[in-house]
Amino acid sequence: DVKVTQSSRYLVKRTGEKVFLECVQDMDHENMFWYRQDPGLGLRLIYFSYDVKMKEKGDIPEGYSVSREKKERFSLILESASTNQTSMYLCASKAGARLLQETQYFGPGTRLLVL
Amino acid sequence: KQEVTQIPAALSVPEGENLVLNCSFTDSAIYNLQWFRQDPGKGLTSLLLIQSSQREQTSGRLNASLDKSSGRSTLYIAASQPGDSATYLCAVNMNTGFQKLVFGTGTRLLVSP
Numbered sequence: 507d508v509k510v511t512q513s514s515r516y517l518v519k520r521t522g523e524k525v526f527l528e529c530v531q532d533m534d535h536e537n538m539f540w541y542r543q544d545p546g547l548g549l550r551l552i553y554f555s556y557d558v559k560m561k562e563k564g565d566i567p568e569g570y571s572v573s574r575e576k577k578e579r580f581s582l583i584l585e586s587a588s589t590n591q592t593s594m595y596l597c598a599s600k601a602g603a604r605l606l607q608e609t610q611y612f613g614p615g616t617r618l619l620v621l
Numbered sequence: 622k623q624e625v626t627q628i629p630a631a632l633s634v635p636e637g638e639n640l641v642l643n644c645s646f647t648d649s650a651i652y653n654l655q656w657f658r659q660d661p662g663k664g665l666t667s668l669l670l671i672q673s674s675q676r677e678q679t680s681g682r683l684n685a686s687l688d689k690s691s692g693r694s695t696l697y698i699a700a701s702q703p704g705d706s707a708t709y710l711c712a713v714n715m716n717t718g719f720q721k722l723v724f725g726t727g728t729r730l731l732v733s734p
Binding site for chain 2: 510546547548549551554564596598609610611613614617
């Protein structure tokens with residue numbers, strides 16, 4: 507089974523702090539994604555990566571950056587956390603473009619509260 | 622811009638009922654459509670994936686249909702059980718170079734014993 511793990515289930519941070527959310531997958535997937543999920547807005551794509559050191563902006567990249575130094579690990583960085591970044595953050599991974607019929611596999615999520 | 626809508630937003634049924642969840646999308650240029658399940662406070666689990674060339678997919682008590690030309694999909698759940706209680710999300714995979722999913726806001730289902 508594909509396993510996607512996220513470093514924390516719950517996080518509480520203060521406004522202005524630098525926040526790192528880590529995601530690791532064990533299936534050698536090329537593609538990894540970060541979403542945030544908010545009531546009434548659904549899941550929105552923040553960033554995704556299709557290879558090591560490669561990244562693409564999603565729909566709402568403002569206030570976030572990402573890092574992918576190793577294939578299995580994709581980090582989401584909040585450079586200076588703000589209260590409007592309080593949300594549920596979900597990481598996902600997926601096999602490469604040649605397997606378009608494959609689904610995305612999701613981690614359990616990190617619920618972040620910024621005070 | 623692709624928009625995905627799910628109706629109803631919430632649904633409460635007694636155990637044993639058959640039910641239908643609806644998903645509509647505005648841009649028919651999709652590669653595939655997926656249905657996911659999300660339990661409270663958890664990540665998403667893929668239930669069914671329908672390619673744009675397919676009309677339906679079945680897995681156990683679940684059946685998903687796709688009418689790409691009209692921008693609609695339905696998820697049919699037969700003989701519902703309390704364990705089916707969860708939020709069901711529909712997502713379309715846009716026919717672009719990357720596998721970008723556009724999600725609906727979900728239907729929250731409660732099945733009472």
